[in-house]
Amino acid sequence: RQTVRMGVTLEEDAGGLKYVHLTHKSGSSAKVFVYGADVTSYVDAQGTEWIAVRPDAKMDGSKPISGGLSHCFPQFGPGPIQQHGFARNVDWSMVDMDESSVTFSLDPNDYTKAMWDEPFSCFFKVGLTEAALETVLTVNNVDLKSEGFEFQAALHSYFDVSSIGATTISGDSFEGSSYLDKMADPPATCTETRKEITIAEEYDRVYKGVSDPVLKDEGKKRQLKILNKQGYKDTVIWSPYGNEAMGFNKFVCVESVAFDKVTLAGGESWVGEMALVPEPL
Numbered sequence: 001r002q003t004v005r006m007g008v009t010l011e012e013d014a015g016g017l018k019y020v021h022l023t024h025k026s027g028s029s030a031k032v033f034v035y036g037a038d039v040t041s042y043v044d045a046q047g048t049e050w051i052a053v054r055p056d057a058k059m060d061g062s063k064p065i066s067g068g069l070s071h072c073f074p075q076f077g078p079g080p081i082q083q084h085g086f087a088r089n090v091d092w093s094m095v096d097m098d099e100s101s102v103t104f105s106l107d108p109n110d111y112t113k114a115m116w117d118e119p120f121s122c123f124f125k126v127g128l129t130e131a132a133l134e135t136v137l138t139v140n141n142v143d144l145k146s147e148g149f150e151f152q153a154a155l156h157s158y159f160d161v162s163s164i165g166a167t168t169i170s171g172d173s174f175e176g177s178s179y180l181d182k183m184a185d186p187p188a189t190c191t192e193t194r195k196e197i198t199i200a201e202e203y204d205r206v207y208k209g210v211s212d213p214v215l216k217d218e219g220k221k222r223q224l225k226i227l228n229k230q231g232y233k234d235t236v237i238w239s240p241y242g243n244e245a246m247g248f249n250k251f252v253c254v255e256s257v258a259f260d261k262v263t264l265a266g267g268e269s270w271v272g273e274m275a276l277v278p279e280p281l
């Protein structure tokens with residue numbers, strides 16, 4: 001355990017990866033790993049854990065952490081570079097912190113350039129407030145003379161649930177929305193007819209234009225609003241339903257996604273802002 005700054009400590013997980021432990025006077029806390037700038041835990045002021053890490057996750061840096069609010073950047077995948085991009089399997093740099101918030105940055109290095117040689121710079125801020133966990137990802141094109149680059153970005157968020165059968169995902173915009181069903185072969189575009197999504201089979205769906213999901217958990221008697229305030233226009237729902245090794249019954253991925261490619265000209269920035277707001281049911 002290493003004190004980085006007054007009140008802020010960098011702790012070491014059993015597998016050797018380092019993380020920041022944030023706390024808030026309301027009683028809430030969060031863990032953010034340096035590897036992937038991944039938020040692997042958010043315990044709200046009432047003591048409810050909202051974020052999951054899969055039991056089969058590798059916690060030693062040998063592959064991205066399968067859990068947390070995992071960044072997919074610069075590609076959501078599949079695509080020309082590795083599935084979900086590289087941002088989740090590199091160490092980010094800590095640039096600012098206090099008891100309740102931390103900011104990381106990510107800049108190109110030889111490893112990332114070999115996959116995607118673009119003049120980007122990312123910042124990711126995570127902060128606890130009285131009633132929420134707030135995140136802001138900023139992607140900058142730092143080369144004023146560049147022609148611009150395209151990217152996708154997502155938080156591949158793993159949420160902890162009491163059980164998948166006790167969980168629903170709702171929100172004003174699901175009913176009537178169009179989704180890409182990636183479980184279909186080939187993937188098929190369908191229309192959602194439900195207001196509330198329940199999961200009883202494997203799911204891998206991209207809901208286009210849905211950005212206001214609410215996770216309701218009858219077991220926890222609580223709900224989590226996933227507020228995508230900026231940038232993340234689409235929602236992906238992923239569940240490896242039935243896969244015991246992945247611990248399918250204890251999590252669902254409700255992902256905040258910029259699925260359509262974003263074009264960033266030289267000097268421009270893109271912001272993805274997502275907050276988690278827990279409430280009673």
Ligand SMILES: O=P(O)(O)OC[C@H]1O[C@@H](O)[C@H](O)[C@@H](O)[C@@H]1O
Pocket residue numbers: 064065066067070084156204238
């Ligand atoms: O294990 P990871 O990298 O967290 O990814 C989980 C899943 O994420 C989904 O989005 C992909 O469609 C799956 O193929 C993948 O298995």
